[in-house]
């Protein structure tokens with residue numbers, strides 16, 4: 001006869017965790033791509049609920065046992081203008097308020113002064129756990145990747161930063177993206193979900209639309225106009241008199257530049273570039289909002305907007 005025992009006790013389910021994380025790193029380090037890969041969709045659907053944090057939510061990762069809310073920070077710069085200083089303040093405040101900071105370092109580029117500058121600032125934020133994320137691993141071989149992992153560990157040691165984890169990922173190749181979430185979750189505080197399931201971001205629609213236009217406008221001219229472009233969506237209204245099955249959304253937006261000389265760069269010969277920017281961003285906006293869009297774009301000069309507090313407020317900074 002075989003004795004059989006039945007286990008009656010069950011192991012308690014791990015406590016639900018929920019919290020905020022932000023990704024930092026040099027421009028082009030792969031932060032946005034990683035956010036999208038984690039959230040699992042390129043264009044997130046917006047909900048119109050009021051913001052529950054002061055920070056822009058970029059995406060929400062829902063898990064049965066956890067909810068990870070990814071918030072946005074502007075890049076940290078050596079401040080040269082009023083805008084630069086304000087942005088840096090926003091960055092530092094965010095770092096102190098989130099539960100985890102992910103520091104993104106591309107595998108295909110040697111650590112440089114830009115990375116060191118951010119790392120030094122990170123070292124000043126004592127409490128928040130920091131995860132070093134080596135991105136774009138699909139671009140390098142294993143030897144180079146190993147060197148980069150060692151370099152990142154050394155950078156931490158040098159600056160007195162204790163990495164909670166050092167993890168290589170490829171957002172494009174979908175390698176280790178889910179593992180990254182697994183490693184971040186235990187660093188979040190215990191607590192119920194902060195957002196209803198299904199929400200991906202609570203960024204106001206107009207801001208997301210403006211960002212899509214800005215992205216398209218910067219494409220190919222990033223070097224010429226790094227921080228000189230701001231986009232404001234003035235109005236989004238359904239076109240009147242359209243049949244219900246053929247709606248059209250009118251979107252009016254202004255692209256602001258700092259100097260008249262920059263106008264040509266944005267508009268291009270005979271308006272060709274601006275037209276391209278319009279076509280491209282309209283496609284993205286239609287995908288985001290799920291409705292056909294008529295996009296009306298204007299280029300305006302807001303002289304030295306980065307140095308002028310009044311203009312900064314108007315442009316949403």
Ligand SMILES: Nc1nc2c(ncn2[C@@H]2O[C@H](COP(=O)(O)OP(=O)(O)OP(=O)(O)O)[C@@H](O)[C@H]2O)c(=O)[nH]1
Nearest residue numbers: 026027028029030031032033136139170171172173
């Ligand atoms: N091969 C490869 N390319 C990647 C990966 N992640 C991002 N990239 C590319 O790197 C470039 C920059 O990526 P972003 O996600 O825009 O970088 P970012 O850090 O958000 O950049 P900023 O918005 O300028 O701060 C884009 O061309 C991406 O397609 C990756 O895992 N592998």
